[in-house]
Amino acid sequence: MQTPANESSHRLTYVLVFLILGGITAVEIGLTFLGLPRATARALFLTLSLAKAVMVALFYMHLKYDHRLYAYIFIVPVALLAIFAYLTVAS
């Protein structure tokens, strides 16, 4: 059962995650105006979006705190999606 201290710490985590997500989004928009080489830009954007998605999943969807089974249920189709998308694009 959560203690008041734990509840407060989660709220601070939520705020920090929100600020980081907002900051990353601002950085992404800024990068679009820099005219970076395509390969560099794609690698940067994919990495940043992966970071945002992971943070939402871990902290907002509580995968970090919940039963591991939920994480496996989520990760397996995501991995399949990544493989499927790669094969579709590569063909």
Add this chain to the structure above:
Amino acid sequence: MSSMAVSHHDEFKAAKALGISHLKLGMWLFIASEVMFFGGLIAAFLNFKLNVPTDEIQLLDVALVGVNTFILLTSSFTVVLGLDALRQDKPQRLAFFLGMTILLGVVFLGGQAYEFSQLAQQGVTLSSSVFGSSFYTLTSFHGMHVLIGVLWALRNLLGTLRGKYGAESVEGIELFGLYWHFVDIVWIVLFTLIYLI
């Protein structure tokens, strides 16, 4: 009989034969199926984007959609704050955050509608090109998910105002939160694949 006297607090106490909530397990399995659903659409869009290049992609307004992305991220923030408030047995604060979530969701949908109207004026429609078809299909399906989430949030708000939720019955809001955050994650991916790369 005691089994007949079920309080409204028990409504969302799901069976836990596996040691975990069956309702929550069901929601995660649903999310897994949604990953595959969006996966097919994303793969098709990527295929067209990379193998059938078009100048229409230059018409996309990254700044506008970037603001819209921030709005959706903020709505995820309000959802998680609402759940946190409920766990502290503060349903009034939950109601506030649900109201904010609904407002932000509606603003997001309005932003999408505006973007669609701008693109349509420039000749990018569902039937104008392969890019148009895949773009509108992908973003519209996501928009439909946001709309469903907004309606679900509205239902939750009405339930909260009627005293349906409390510190002992949070699962309904938790399940909604999982759905909403997933829709947010999908948009994070779509924003990157459609507008950034």
